Amino acid sequence: MSGNMNLTLKVWRQKNKDDRGKFETYPVQHISPDMSFLEMFDVLNERLINEGKDPVAFDHDCREGICGMCSMFINGRPHGPLQGVTTCQLHMRSFRNGDTIVVEPWRATAFPVIKDLAVDRSAFDRVISAGGFISVNTGNAQDANSIPVPKDDADAAFAAATCIGCGACVAACKNASAMLFVSAKVSQFALLPQGQAERQERVLSMVAQMDAEGFGSCTNTGACEAECPKGISLSNIARMNRDYIGAQLSTQKA
């Protein structure tokens, strides 16, 4: 096993949601610069198990930057020092031999810690359940080319739809606000003709659910956009604000 990097890891350890938790320091040796950050954790865990200790729990799955499951707050930034990259796609060549790396879980009231670095992000699912869809039952659809969608609109909708729901926006935001996540879904449908029927209802319901989950409010710092591994734009938040205010003022309902 092949590498010449030696690092010191300070990792948040917390047995379960009720535990207070604390940092543990682990030196790791012989790390290859070609390893991903998570593979470095695999090495650490292998060692901890061999030493009879409890390995570090962390969420991960696809390891190719698309499932949105990995979620480490590395040296003060979600997904670490690079932009446009998830933790699993962060490679050790982005660090220097001898570095001390502090690793924490996402922190938010709405994202309680399950264990160590794994948090519960089901709040996002509930926000989607509140309105992040187009209500079209299977079999109802007309021919796909019957509604032309301007390429620019389709591209913008796609850009919003690339959100992977990792929660880095919440983690980065000083207010633990979920506006970027929610607005990305609101925008995707607001930009497409198919999304118009439920446009008002959708934004009202999703924002209400977002607030109920205990996320903070948006103060437009832009940290979410800067840290989003998929580069979701702040303009989505503006669009959601616009839609929300418009919907409140003009909905057909009493």
Added chain:
Amino acid sequence: MSWFTRMFTSTIGQKLIVALTGLFLSTFLVVHMVGNLQLFKDDQGMSFNLYSVFMTSNPLIKTVSYILYLSILFHAFKGLHLAYKNLKARPVGYAVVNGKANSHWTSRSMGVLGTIILVFIVVHMNDFWAEYKFGHIPYVQYEENLQTGEIKSKPYIDEAGNPKTIAKKVEETIISKDGIDYKLTITKDLYAEVAEAFNNPLLVLLYVIAMFAVGFHLFHGFKSGFQTLGLNHPRYNPAIQFLSTWVFAVIIPAGFAAMPLYFLLIK
């Protein structure tokens, strides 16, 4: 819950209050600063004092000024309230936060900057606004030569040297002396009050610090207000950014800060 309550208790609705009041306060700053530029006019403060009268007596402006006071209260209260709620959205903080990697410090310090400004506003309004309205500012009498435009001023006092008052806010009469028309104007001498206050270096320091706070607050706040209203478009963003930076973060606070410095250092 009515739709109105629902809207203004939502995070976006609350932010809307902050944004609308904030943008309104920004427009007020423009007016306030342009008006106050009359402090620099070399007329012994006559136009400034008349402007003060106008600002406190015109019914339209009076109405606006009450909206303004409410705006300050709402803006400050909502802003601080949201800041408190946002703290609760992350009860356990991070050990290491590298905020500068993803955002400008001003955007992360709006609460602190706003609080400095709030303290300043209290001091400022106590010094001038309350003094003007409820205090005992002596009157001044201007004598303007309508032919040459030369202005002379003297305290409005009786023979014994006691300050006299008038029933109205301002009294203007035209008199003729030696075939020349003069306009006599009697009004409260806020200008003198300002000049005296700004002789205090500590107060001037507070003003200058506060204007830095205003500048930084608006550097983020002005454009942020547009974002909250949903006004974000690649065509207009450069203009908003320009106004935010140059007008609201630089020119306006610099203009305001120049006033106390002018009285302390030059007058």
Added chain:
Amino acid sequence: MTTSPKLDARIPEGTLEQKWTKYRSTVPLVNPANKRNLEIIIVGSGLAGASAAAALAELGYKVKVFCFQDSARRAHSIAAQGGINAAKNYQNDGDSTYRLFYDTIKGGDYRAREANVYRLAEVSANIIDQCVAQGVPFAREYGGMLDNRSFGGTQVKRTFYAAGQTGQQLLLGAYSALQRQVGLGQVDMLTRHEMLDIVNVDGKCRGIIARDLVSGKLERHFGHAVLLCSGGYGNVFFLSTNAMGSNVTAAWKAHKKGAFFGNPCFTQIHPTCIPVSGDHQSKLTLMSESLRNDGRIWVPKRKEDADAIRAGKLNPNDLKEEDRDYYLERRYPAFGNLVPRDVASRAAKERCDAGFGVNQTGEAVYLDFAFNMKYKYGKKEATKKGIQNPTEEQLTELGKAVVKEQYGNLFDMYQQITGVNPYENPMMIYPAVHYTMGGLWVDYNLMTSVPGLYALGEANFSDHGANRLGASALMQGLADGYFVIPYTIGAYLSNEIRTRAIDTNHEAFEAAEKSVRERLEKLKNINGTKTVDYFHKRLGKIMWNQCGMARNAEGLKQAIADIQSLRAEFWRDVRVPGGVNEFNPELEKAGRVADFLELGELMCHDALNRNESCGGHFREEFQTEEGEALRDDENFGYVAAWEMTGDANWELHREDLKYENIKIAQRSYK
């Protein structure tokens, strides 16, 4: 050769074109009032699971969905890059339902059921309609119409896509539909839950035992029917393009309780993956097959050049055109770089085995964009912009911008992983395990050999035969979930309307939970000296070397022996830290690897049994003189469905494949 009496595929009568239309109009229905009382359990929330859950909930069934991830949206369907096929013929290039059907059967090397594949081709167009209605932002042309790209193994453009993230967009569409039903109370979504056994009552599947992965508690869930949509088992190789959590456990538990396993040895090795960089590697990353549209695959013609490149003494960009071997274009001029995956993979392996590999491990070939960047796109752009006599540099620059727009995210990903800039240097790729065509045997209704137990998507033995064409996995997952199961499940559930919910205190639930608990305790109490990953990596090596891209009888026999002894060692010496009743990812992994250790053996048995080469299954003993796969339709034109008859004991059942509409031929892409 006749079909085993235990395998009734229930293929409807009638002509190929009419089977499905007629069947779905005559299949028994369940009335809406009864649907409310019928409970369906779905394991897995990928394309098949999420779409089935949404569609069934829309019909009014009570649905419970389980996934081991923290959200339904994480399922590995999300990682599919290139696209989804559909016989829309929007390009007017001669596509049709029949042609998609034909391409799929041929691409699968004539080892799939005609009726199933035809149905798949028929509903493919509905999928695109449904997804667009859901707001899936497919790529469009300037006129606002949907765009298509071409893919390996076909000569028409029928692939719909959303940049390099088609799987993500389709899954999020299905996930949205699923979450909508969660919000409406029609679906009970249980995330961070892993199914650890099925429960059979009186010969029918009636529920599952699941473990709440956060608390570690075992739970019993009743269902009138159970749908396994748990994906493929590529992770048996340890290194694959699958997600770390992808596993065979759900399917394997079903197999142990009576569901036959179909064609387990049919594994797809994807030709364009980023090569292995070292022992630390935890997974392999796919580079979309769509890259083969514009990338040309080559290795040096001379061995000494390959040696020089490996030693870092020669820059591949400096190698002259005539010294390069574009071996796919050379061997398969008709399809060139767009041959099917199995063919492309084997060709890469052949070159590397012959010593022409271009990275340090000798296991990589070049995927080079320089030519098309310059001459295909650069020239086009120059013409568009009216540049006369552009220089070579100008052409490269202009072409680069186009390539960036088409494949930007893939190029970025490549650079992120390898640290090499693919715009400047040719990409290095090598085949890697990607997809498993094998899976639980199902009939036309998608029901396994256990009544009431269904398998959808990659989890079933599927419509792809011995090799899946690119952009067909997404199609099959969504076809099964949206458009097949909502009809075919009626055939079973219409007879279950009198079945009351079974109390989960029933002895069958009791017994199943007990055995699950005992197994967990056993894993925990071995307290040996080696980690779970240690065993998984060793299993992966055995599988890759003996049951990977090329197989032979001797190696497979050796592999079976090796796996048996590795399995024994695992149960003697594995160390699982932490407790059973807590969040314990190592324990989850241990259970999955234990199942892989059994599956691996079955795969080798199947590969050993199949004395022919077809699709992804290449037996070295059975090849033509030119090294092409040599099929034996006479003796092996069947689906191998394996029944587990005891511990590591299997009985083979054959389902004869009848081709009534397609003339079987030697596959040729020359």
